[in-house]
Amino acid sequence: MKRIKFYLVFFTAILFSSSCEKYLDKSPEADINERQVFGNFISFQGFVEEMYNCIMDPNKGGAWNAYLFADETLNNSPYNFDNGNYWGAEGLFYGQSVNTTDNNPRTKRIWEYAWYAIAKANQALEKIEEEGLFQGTEEEKNIIKGQALFFRGWFYFQIAQYWGGMPYVTRVLSPTESLISEEFKRLNFQETAKLMAKDFREAANLLPANWDDVPTGQPTLGQNRTRVNKFFALGYLGKALLFAGSPMINQEATGSNTFDPELCQQAAEAFGELLTLADQTGDYKLQSWSTWTDNFWRWNNERPGGTEVIMAPTIYDRSRVRWSTVGATVPSSMGLNSGSSADVPTHNFVKNYAMANGLPITDPASGYNPNDPWTGREPRFYKDIVVDGDKIFSCSCEDATAKLYNGGYHRSQINPPSITGYYAKRYSPMDASFSISKAGGLQAYVPYLRLADIYLMYAEAVLYAKNGGTPQSTSGNYSLTAAGAVNVVRKRAQLPDLAAKYTANAQDFFEEIVRERAVELAFEGARFLDLRRWNRNWDTRYLDKTAIDFDRGQNGKPINIQERLIIRRVATRKHNWLPLQVKFINLYEGFPQNPGW
Structure with a gap:
């Protein structure tokens, strides 16, 4: 090298x-x-x-740069994209x-x-x-x-x-x-x-x-x-x-707001070829659940990625993790903040995480209790999301435990506070052993492509391929069904297979693909691309960014819970594509601006 x-x-x-x-x-x-x-x-x-x-390297283009432009995160200042302003360079x-x-x-x-x-x-x-x-x-x-x-x-x-x-x-x-x-x-x-x-x-x-x-x-x-x-x-x-072959892009090309069956078939076969090769060689395989976080971070300056990440950013300067990724996602009071507003998960996005029984929280059979929203959730929730009362720092100080209730230390007494009532730890692994010295050796990177993404894209491609059409279909060159591919990812996350009612028809199954991609690929940059290519970026289900406000009860549980709207994203069809800078479109005739800009 x-x-x-x-x-x-x-x-x-x-x-x-x-x-x-x-x-x-x-x-x-x-x-x-x-x-x-x-x-x-x-x-x-x-x-x-x-x-x-x-x-x-997606989140290290500045001291901190926004790279999640859908409904996943917020900070103390609205993103330009949330206001419909796609002109900003954003780092x-x-x-x-x-x-x-x-x-x-x-x-x-x-x-x-x-x-x-x-x-x-x-x-x-x-x-x-x-x-x-x-x-x-x-x-x-x-x-x-x-x-x-x-x-x-x-x-x-x-x-x-x-x-x-x-x-x-x-x-x-x-x-x-x-x-x-x-x-x-x-x-x-x-x-x-x-x-x-x-x-x-x-x-x-x-x-x-x-x-x-x-x-x-x-x-x-x-x-x-x-x-x-x-x-x-x-x-x-x-x-x-x-x-x-996705709806927004197919509509641009043909006028049809649907998946293109031929292109989806070709995609399914490419993914099938990759998965076959992975099975044959063992060169890439899913991380075990106990090492799932190796996809995103490792201590002691070790490169993350393990056996699952296929493509990751080039590592230019290992110290930038401490001064970008960590500094902008942990509480500002920890002494690790680099002067950026804290990027934190939105409450609306956190709702995508299922219950431990594998059912979405909207399912009446899930057992979800809106008055006790963080109990009994699926394992990825506890790996990704910091909630009130979690141990997050190794000190005898206010930062040791997350205080995210109304008036709590991390909610209103630090600058900047958590604006939503959460923190994210996919790339900043906060727990009782987390410290400034450990953060100095943390290596955390946003994967470009990993095997779990391949399984989920395979499922989607098979579902809409010309030879597919059902959750029980296969690509033709790989034996796994569309539903089976999603279940591979769920099984690794300690969840049961999808319930039969979610594999009975293509539409219900696709909605579970949407939710699984939200959770498994959370904070990896996939959400903005997915919502746009599915023609859902302006769908009202994905526009509101919310916080959870609550008091802490005597037993430590949240009480007086309220969901509060912080901002409604401005997104219309013109936001399918970013605008080209004027100096670019003036290079020569035949290089037009994107529609609506």
């Missing part, structure tokens, strides 16, 4: 000093430089490493110059870095095929090409999931050529996703399942877990196709 990082820095400097002229017009010095960069696997991989260094989307050699996640943004990486991918794909330039084995060539194809598709997905379809550039561009042509015309998302899928499919065919198992990966044996492999490509192949 150190050797490759050296080449990354060295060859970045070489790359941007080289000529844009055609190969035969280059000077001998430029030819030597190109051979140094692209002539063998080690140096070429150093060039590819720049694309890894374009991967955004995630754009506003930084590209520098792929720094180790600061605060400089990374989606828009600039994605386009840069796409250009790099196209250059890599051109150079790997240039006659007489690359000298290496067929396996080495395939791995270089497979990574470049994956990254071209993946960075297009990062752009398109927020801004919609784009021109799909597949070659190195001249700085003097005109962009006013059919080649550079904006596509819709579905058209763009089909081209992504082509890249992901070819990448999956070229890449190994595990770099440790092939000769090319031996020099970095045991350090290849974050390398793009066949699982990455198959996962995003299925994800791009499922998104393309």
Whole structure:
């Protein structure tokens, strides 16, 4: 890894000093430089490493940046998105110059870095095929090409999931050529996703399942877990196709607010192929329940992810966890706050967590007691959510126990307080042993793709595939039914299989998929994407962000419980896509603004 990082820095400097002229017009010095960069696997991989260094770390783009734009969280100041203002950069989307050699996640943004990486991918794909330039084995060539194809598709997905379809550039561009042509015309998302899928499919065919198992990966044996492999490509192949086949995106392309059966079938088969490979190789498997949190955090500066996370952000600076993720999600009084308002779960979102018997709290048979709302909930609730009375800090002080009742220490006596009556601990594991010193060694990252997500997307794709239609359907290339895939995730969370009444028809089953995705993928950035692609972002069920107000009774239980509306999100059909910045749409004719903006 150190050797490759050296080449990354060295060859970045070489790359941007080289000529844009055609190969035969280059000077001998430029030819030597190109051979140094692209002539063998080690140096070429150093060039590819720049694309890894374009991967955004979702919640570390600033001291703290919002990355959850649906109904999951609130802080003491309304999000711009909650007010319908999608113009803000939010520390995630754009506003930084590209520098792929720094180790600061605060400089990374989606828009600039994605386009840069796409250009790099196209250059890599051109150079790997240039006659007489690359000298290496067929396996080495395939791995270089497979990574470049994956990254071209993946960075297009990062752009398109927020801004919609784009021109799909597949070659190195001249700085003097005109962009006013059919080649550079904006596509819709579905058209763009089909081209992504082509890249992901070819990448999956070229890449190994595990770099440790092939000769090319031996020099970095045991350090290849974050390398793009066949699982990455198959996962995003299925994800791009499922998104393309989802109602909002299908409506944009065809006018039909329904799932596209053909695209869902293709997605289901991609997920089925991945799950089959996982079963055969054991390279990826669900974490056990006792180690579920390894997906999100580890102590002592250990990388989280375990056996389940397929793709995670690039780690640029381990200390940023302490000063971003932790500082903005724990009580400000702990001495860990970095000056940001505390991001906390909303009460409306917490309602998605089921009871221990596996039934949603809206089910009359669940046993849910609105006057005792935190007793008897499912296990993920207690892993994710801090409620009044929980032990959260190792001190003999007010912070030791959460005081979230009306007038309580964490509700009104600190600045900023919890605005909703909760804290979240998916990435800030607060308990009786939590301390400032432990927080300094905490490593916590938002996964991009993990196996539980694959199971849930498989279930959704199968349900709406042309060969599916029921919770008992399969993909055709994998034996698990749609309901069975959801139950795999539930079983890991110590829950029983879905009750029969929720697998009796497609609509009731889909509502359980919606709820399961909310809980299993809570605070991972999936919710905003899901609600939009399902055409539900403006649905009244998901607009209100609420708090829970209560007094603490003599027995420590909440009394006088009231749900209070804090803000109703502004969301209409124009919020399907983020607006493009004016300077972007003025680049050339044929690159229009998104509808409504």
